[in-house]
Amino acid sequence: MFARRGFNGVGLREVADGAGLGKSSLFHHFRGKVHLYTEVVSNVFGRLEERLGPALNSERSASEKLEMWVESLIDELAEHPPTARLLLRGLVEDDDFLDPEDPDVAAVEQQIARLVLGFERILKEGIASGAFRSVSVPDATQTLIGATVYHFASGEFGEGLMGGPLFSAAAVRRRKQEVLAFLRHGFSAPEAETNAPTS
Amino acid sequence: MFARRGFNGVGLREVADGAGLGKSSLFHHFRGKVHLYTEVVSNVFGRLEERLGPALNSERSASEKLEMWVESLIDELAEHPPTARLLLRGLVEDDDFLDPEDPDVAAVEQQIARLVLGFERILKEGIASGAFRSVSVPDATQTLIGATVYHFASGEFGEGLMGGPLFSAAAVRRRKQEVLAFLRHGFSAPEAETNAPTS
DNA sequence: GTCTATACTACGATAGAC
DNA sequence: GTCTATCGTAGTATAGAC
Numbered sequence: 001m002f003a004r005r006g007f008n009g010v011g012l013r014e015v016a017d018g019a020g021l022g023k024s025s026l027f028h029h030f031r032g033k034v035h036l037y038t039e040v041v042s043n044v045f046g047r048l049e050e051r052l053g054p055a056l057n058s059e060r061s062a063s064e065k066l067e068m069w070v071e072s073l074i075d076e077l078a079e080h081p082p083t084a085r086l087l088l089r090g091l092v093e094d095d096d097f098l099d100p101e102d103p104d105v106a107a108v109e110q111q112i113a114r115l116v117l118g119f120e121r122i123l124k125e126g127i128a129s130g131a132f133r134s135v136s137v138p139d140a141t142q143t144l145i146g147a148t149v150y151h152f153a154s155g156e157f158g159e160g161l162m163g164g165p166l167f168s169a170a171a172v173r174r175r176k177q178e179v180l181a182f183l184r185h186g187f188s189a190p191e192a193e194t195n196a197p198t199s
Numbered sequence: 200m201f202a203r204r205g206f207n208g209v210g211l212r213e214v215a216d217g218a219g220l221g222k223s224s225l226f227h228h229f230r231g232k233v234h235l236y237t238e239v240v241s242n243v244f245g246r247l248e249e250r251l252g253p254a255l256n257s258e259r260s261a262s263e264k265l266e267m268w269v270e271s272l273i274d275e276l277a278e279h280p281p282t283a284r285l286l287l288r289g290l291v292e293d294d295d296f297l298d299p300e301d302p303d304v305a306a307v308e309q310q311i312a313r314l315v316l317g318f319e320r321i322l323k324e325g326i327a328s329g330a331f332r333s334v335s336v337p338d339a340t341q342t343l344i345g346a347t348v349y350h351f352a353s354g355e356f357g358e359g360l361m362g363g364p365l366f367s368a369a370a371v372r373r374r375k376q377e378v379l380a381f382l383r384h385g386f387s388a389p390e391a392e393t394n395a396p397t398s
Numbered sequence: 399g400t401c402t403a404t405a406c407t408a409c410g411a412t413a414g415a416c
Numbered sequence: 417g418t419c420t421a422t423c424g425t426a427g428t429a430t431a432g433a434c
Contacts, residue, residue, distance in 0.1 A: 004293040008207040091356040094203040139377040146345020157290040178338040
């Protein structure tokens, strides 16, 4: 619900109905609406972090790590459709309702920071080793988020544009290939591939 | 206000205060909240369409048209900061509150469709002429939206990631260069450039 | 742990005086 | 064209019975 309509677009009545409870019963489980929201977001980001861990810590080349990381990210976004929208909202929304002092909120921000840092580390490693051309790391990160998170958050508009569902196995497979191809062309150093041939 | 907090996050009281009016006076100028919203969005998208028109109708090569189009898009997003968020919301939000029957709503959807079609036409032309490799046109469109609209919609998160403001002249210039470089690498046909050297 | 009942506030919207 | 007053609804949250 939060993914589709945002924090302000969801009423507790609706949440309670969805859970098969009365409105008031929610307050027995959550301190308030904000707590419920941060709990949801934290769970989703936690799952994402788990999924992306292996790509970071593997003993492979930067190119291979990057591809693994991106594939894992896309898989996770594709398997849990609300994730992308929730992520995008977390980044784009002006979260006036979130108190930075709140430890739950701070925890979520750290989760996001760790995710970003992981990707940036791979990128920097690849640039240092000569595998990637010397792109601006933050710019490349933004572009990557756009190519992955935005795509799977684009809902009806995205389906109209793509001419079909976003989350079908075939659509996900194609998106993955297109993004990886785009990154290979976009990042690869002009001179020569430092790695084994990609095909 | 709508860009920052979304349709549901904005109250008419706040809007009225911002305009220096009483709440009720708004209803003299707009049929209701939805009408106010679509009016705002339509104005913003109309300006965007005007800005991107010249790139579409110029007599240049596909590569040059694409670069012109992207530069114009980034300039427009950069000069009017709420635009990107408003666009992204229009695409990502589950607009339950918008009635597809409403002629204003239909008009906005046509604006968006025209914008997308313009870009797709350039891309197809470039693929046909051999200037670009044969990417999936809808996928490339999504990636482009991600690289441009998302970036300028990313607010505080984006500023944290980039390590500075998103909308300063220097930041915009760098973003433009990075995106164009990425597109050149990402789209260019592997064999040879069909156009004059890009540098 | 869930319920009913309720408090209080804000919302979008309308009526009608000026 | 703007105002005050008001309507009806829905919002978050609490109190207290069961």
